[in-house]
Amino acid sequence: MRAWIEKQRYIIDFTISSLLRRKVKNFGLLALYTLIVFILASTMFFTYSIKKEASLILKGAPEIVVQKIVAGRHDLFPLSYIETIKSIRGVAAVESRLWGYYYDSLVSANYTLLTPPGQAEAAGTVAVVDSGASFRPCRSSQPCKSPAKTTAVESESGAPHAADLSKPLFEFNGIALEPGTLIIGNGIARLRNIGKGDYMPFLTFDGKVVNFKIAGTLSSQSELVSADLMLITGADFRKLFGIDNSVVTDLTVAVNNPSEVAMVASKIKKRLPQARPIIRDEILRTYDSIFNWRGGMMIVIFSAAVLAFVIFAWDKASGLSAGERREIGILKAVGWETSDVIQMKFWEGAMISLTAFFSGVILAYIHVFFTGSIVFEPALKGWSSLYPHFELTPFINLEQLTTLFFLTVVPYTVATIVPIWRAATIDPDSAMRFTGE
Amino acid sequence: MRNSSLFFLYLSTGVFLLGLLLLHAAFSEKARQENLGEKAAMVKALRLTDLCLFTEARYTRHLSQADLNTAFQDHPLSLEHFPSGSFTQPPKELPNAHESLD
Amino acid sequence: MIELVNVKKVFNAGNPSEFSALNSVSLYIEGNQVTVLKGPSGSGKTTLLSIVGCMSRPSAGRVKLNGREITSLPERFLTDIRRKTFGFIFQQPNLIKGISVLDNVMLPAYPLGEKRSHLKMKAMKGLSELNIADKSASKVEWLSGGEAQRASIVRALINDPHIIIADEPTAHLDTKLSYRFMEIIEKFKSEGKTVIITSHDPLVYESAIVDSVVKLRDGQIEASST
Numbered sequence: 001m002r003a004w005i006e007k008q009r010y011i012i013d014f015t016i017s018s019l020l021r022r023k024v025k026n027f028g029l030l031a032l033y034t035l036i037v038f039i040l041a042s043t044m045f046f047t048y049s050i051k052k053e054a055s056l057i058l059k060g061a062p063e064i065v066v067q068k069i070v071a072g073r074h075d076l077f078p079l080s081y082i083e084t085i086k087s088i089r090g091v092a093a094v095e096s097r098l099w100g101y102y103y104d105s106l107v108s109a110n111y112t113l114l115t116p117p118g119q120a121e122a123a124g125t126v127a128v129v130d131s132g133a134s135f136r137p138c139r140s141s142q143p144c145k146s147p148a149k150t151t152a153v154e155s156e157s158g159a160p161h162a163a164d165l166s167k168p169l170f171e172f173n174g175i176a177l178e179p180g181t182l183i184i185g186n187g188i189a190r191l192r193n194i195g196k197g198d199y200m201p202f203l204t205f206d207g208k209v210v211n212f213k214i215a216g217t218l219s220s221q222s223e224l225v226s227a228d229l230m231l232i233t234g235a236d237f238r239k240l241f242g243i244d245n246s247v248v249t250d251l252t253v254a255v256n257n258p259s260e261v262a263m264v265a266s267k268i269k270k271r272l273p274q275a276r277p278i279i280r281d282e283i284l285r286t287y288d289s290i291f292n293w294r295g296g297m298m299i300v301i302f303s304a305a306v307l308a309f310v311i312f313a314w315d316k317a318s319g320l321s322a323g324e325r326r327e328i329g330i331l332k333a334v335g336w337e338t339s340d341v342i343q344m345k346f347w348e349g350a351m352i353s354l355t356a357f358f359s360g361v362i363l364a365y366i367h368v369f370f371t372g373s374i375v376f377e378p379a380l381k382g383w384s385s386l387y388p389h390f391e392l393t394p395f396i397n398l399e400q401l402t403t404l405f406f407l408t409v410v411p412y413t414v415a416t417i418v419p420i421w422r423a424a425t426i427d428p429d430s431a432m433r434f435t436g437e
Numbered sequence: 438m439r440n441s442s443l444f445f446l447y448l449s450t451g452v453f454l455l456g457l458l459l460l461h462a463a464f465s466e467k468a469r470q471e472n473l474g475e476k477a478a479m480v481k482a483l484r485l486t487d488l489c490l491f492t493e494a495r496y497t498r499h500l501s502q503a504d505l506n507t508a509f510q511d512h513p514l515s516l517e518h519f520p521s522g523s524f525t526q527p528p529k530e531l532p533n534a535h536e537s538l539d
Numbered sequence: 540m541i542e543l544v545n546v547k548k549v550f551n552a553g554n555p556s557e558f559s560a561l562n563s564v565s566l567y568i569e570g571n572q573v574t575v576l577k578g579p580s581g582s583g584k585t586t587l588l589s590i591v592g593c594m595s596r597p598s599a600g601r602v603k604l605n606g607r608e609i610t611s612l613p614e615r616f617l618t619d620i621r622r623k624t625f626g627f628i629f630q631q632p633n634l635i636k637g638i639s640v641l642d643n644v645m646l647p648a649y650p651l652g653e654k655r656s657h658l659k660m661k662a663m664k665g666l667s668e669l670n671i672a673d674k675s676a677s678k679v680e681w682l683s684g685g686e687a688q689r690a691s692i693v694r695a696l697i698n699d700p701h702i703i704i705a706d707e708p709t710a711h712l713d714t715k716l717s718y719r720f721m722e723i724i725e726k727f728k729s730e731g732k733t734v735i736i737t738s739h740d741p742l743v744y745e746s747a748i749v750d751s752v753v754k755l756r757d758g759q760i761e762a763s764s765t
Contacts, residue, residue: 003652010649012441014642021637054488056473060481065502097484101495110492112499117484172482187489222476227489228498252484283486283501290500330633333594334647334694335622337615351444358451365458369465382521384492393469394462439655 008347011340015347018327030352033312036305037360037408038367043301044400045368046376047291052395054287057225061283062252064265065097067276075274076247084271085253090264092256096248098237102202102230107191109385115234116177172231175216179233182212186220187227187386205242212236220389227388253277297379313415316349320419328424341424342417349416353409360408361401369394491521540570540733541591541702546600548586548758560586561597562758568735569751570701573728575744576737578755584737585706587755591735592704593621622647626695628705632687634679634694640666641675644694651698658697665693669723685716692723702733709740717742724748 019026066085068077079096086094098115175183182200189195199211218226238245253268255261265277291298320328328341367375369392381387479485487499496503497519548561560583568574568591576584589595590602593609602610609620634643644662666672669689674682682690688708695703703724709717717740725748727734738744744752754761 005652006654007650007652009439009441010645010652010655012444013439014638014646014649016440016444017638017642050488050490053473057476057480057488058486060477061486062484065486067502095484101498110494110498112489112492114483114485117482185489218479219475221472222479224488224490225476225479225485228492229483229489231483278486278501286501287488327635330635331646333627333629333633335618335698336647336650337618339615340650354448355451358448358455362451362454362458365462369462380490380521382491382493382519384521386492388489393473394465396459396462 008343011344012347012351015344015351018344019348019351026352029312030356032308033352033356033412034360034363036308037356037404038364039301040305041361041364041401041404042367042373042375043291043298044404045364045394045396046373046392047298048397048400049368049392049395051288051290053224053393054290055284058280058284058287061280063255063258063261063280064253064268065278065283066251066253066268066272067278068250068272068274069276070274076243077250078247080246081272081275082251085251085268088264088267088271090256090260090267091253093254095252095254097250097252098234098243099249100237100241102240104192107385109188109191110228111188111230111386112228113230113232113237113240115237116172116231172216173219177215177231177233179236180213181215181233183216183218183231184214185218185226185229186223187388188230189214189217190389191386202240204240210240223388224390228386309411313412316412317415317418328420332424338424342420345417345420345424346413349413350409353412357405357408361404365394368392491519493519493521497521540605541568541735542566542603543587543591543597544601544603546587546590546597546602548583548590548595549598552598560758561590563600564758564760566753566760568733570733571728571731572750573724573734573736573748575749575752576735576755577739577744577752578761579739581757582755583758584755586758588704588706588735588737592625592627592702593617594627622651622698624700624702626698626700626703628692628695628703628708630707630710632679632691634682634687634690636680637678639676640671640679640682640690643679644675644690644697646697647694648697662693662697665696666690669693684711685713685719688712688716688720700732702735703727705734705736707738707740708736709738709743714742721746721748 066077068075068081077096082094082096085091095117097117100113102111102113103109104111171177172183177183184194192200194200194214196214196216198214200214202210202212204210212232218229218231232240237243253264255264261279261281265279268275268277331341331344332338367373372389372391373380377387486501489498491497491500543564543566546561546564546566547559549557549559551557564583564587566587576587578584586595590597593602593604596610600610601608604620604624609617612620634640635646641659641662644666645658648658648661663672663675666675669692671682671686671689671693674686674690679687679690688711705724708720712720721743724734724736728748736743736749743749
């Protein structure tokens with residue numbers, strides 16, 4: 001056994017000396033190979049982590065979102081439809097949402113303006129749901145407090161001054177959202193270099209300029225969901241975009257029994273033919289199929305990697321140079337068997353692929369989880385000006401990693417051995433003649 | 438040092454480092470529960486439906502809310518022109534506007 | 540020691556370019572003696588040498604080593620015997636470029652998996668006996684012709700073979716170095732080894748050290764004289 005280990009060590013020694021003889025070529029090969037593994041592994045880590053994180057974060061998304069579709073486009077949702085939906089059996093609560101996009105030409109960025117829950121209704125109506133109460137608590141061990149708080153105030157429709165008094169006060173993480181103020185996402189704060197206390201001008205639907213004061217920013221930790229958000233009061237939203245009090249953007253529906261969600265959604269569709277219900281499962285599945293390798297840029301990356309790899313393997317497998325043949329001849333002439341020569345070639349292939357694998361994967365891990373996928377950023381950012389800073393939680397799929405290992409090491413090693421077969425079996429006499437030239 | 442010893446040293450360092458990183462991943466999962474919890478809480482509190490990944494266009498920003506037609510709102514023949522569109526696919530229920538609810 | 544019975548060797552059998560290198564050669568080589576195979580080029584010396592040294596198999600006939608028939612042994616056993624019994628010195632030093640002299644010298648012993656410190660000691664001893672120990676760490680490209688030849692001799696000896704085989708060893712050496720080479724051969728003989736040399740250099744086959752000369756012509760033995 002010891003002799004066998006020692007023999008392998010000798011063979012590895014010799015193989016390394018052999019490889020070092022053509023330093024430039026072999027280091028180039030190794031570098032390229034490592035690069036391929038790096039890109040594949042980075043892609044693997046990134047996409048799996050984002051998917052996993054999306055599936056965890058979006059678990060609390062609304063159970064059903066109902067949109068109104070007119071001529072194939074989203075239309076504003078009439079508040080009067082709420083009654084129809086509320087009357088469906090199984091519906092626990094219905095809430096309206098006011099949200100939309102604002103394009104800031106100064107920095108060419110799109111912001112998502114969002115009215116916090118309970119604010120969407122015009123002054124004078126009552127919020128049906130006490131924000132934060134009807135949904136399940138957070139994952140941490142202590143019962144989680146909802147960061148949002150709305151104090152709903154009952155009122156009767158009537159005198160205008162009473163309407164002002166009844167507007168609910170919205171608080172997020174201790175920052176109060178008052179009329180004329182915004183709570184902005186950290187991405188916007190970074191992009192426009194503004195913070196609490198600053199003013200930001202907006203262009204309303206009728207060409208007027210309105211200034212909003214920044215009441216505070218959302219945390220940088222939450223940028224993955226909030227980088228481009230702007231929390232605004234319902235009244236301000238309607239003033240900005242010219243939206244009538246009788247409509248909202250869409251509705252969210254909470255259902256009594258989670259297993260009845262699909263049934264409730266189909267009932268909504270039946271009663272309101274123009275409605276398009278989206279259930280939470282669909283939301284989660286959208287993110288499950290994101291970055292799927294079959295789509296777009298991913299398949300380009302994947303194909304390029306595979307192609308580059310095939311070229312390497314082809315180069316190796318397509319035969320030996322005269323120098324290599326001569327060397328094998330000498331080895332056989334001094335007493336190496338065919339199997340010894342093959343073992344040497346095996347180690348040559350295995351060493352390069354193992355080195356490439358470990359270097360590539362380790363670098364990929366550091367790249368994705370410590371530097372925030374810096375290499376991919378330009379591709380991911382695309383044409384957007386606003387891109388969130390986020391640190392991905394490392395979720396690793398061991399299965400994928402193992403597959404990558406076998407794909408990296410096995411084919412290349414085999415490709416290195418294949419052309420040797422013929423050369424290694426020449427008898428030493430021919431080798432001697434060869435070398436006797 | 439012998440060449441083969443160098444190689445084995447490198448290999449074992451590689452295995453060790455990889456092991457360390459995998460451990461880091463396992464620990465991070467725990468440590469980041471709070472961060473994940475914060476984001477999940479925000480999603481619930483504000484009734485959010487999407488991650489803020491691609492802010493280029495409406496339908497890339499809110500992937501789950503967009504339907505087949507939103508991409509074509511600009512023009513009937515509007516081919517996908519945003520880079521992030523190549524990362525995201527239309528949902529599997531392609532022929533329908535939403536999944537089968539019956 | 541080594542017996543050849545009716546050995547024939549044909550190359551490219553069945554093709555138009557078929558040619559017979561050895562034609563029914565029968566030979567007995569004594570142990571602990573220096574035997575020279577002499578003849579013009581094309582006489583089949585190298586072919587005969589490679590068959591004797593288990594480097595190739597005859598097309599017909601039998602080869603016996605110490606009474607044991609080795610003609611039809613599988614490659615693995617043949618290689619084993621070759622490794623342990625024969626040390627080959629080629630016409631060209633045939634050292635592997637880009638690695639050190641020491642590594643080259645230890646090369647034949649690698650498959651045997653001997654302990655490295657032990658092997659290194661043997662190698663250094665062999666190198667110092669031939670006065671090239673100081674070149675052990677240099678790459679082979681830096682050696683002179685004579686030094687390279689000596690390095691290849693040390694390599695041939697690394698596994699302590701009984702039988703030394705040399706193919707035209709003085710072909711690329713000057714007179715002084717050729718005499719030096721013959722001195723080394725004499726030393727082998729005194730150590731009890733058997734030496735078989737092919738040469739058409741008179742300096743070799745007329746040397747006093749040589750015990751027997753086998754003349755070859757056109758693949759057949761003409762005469763042998765002791």
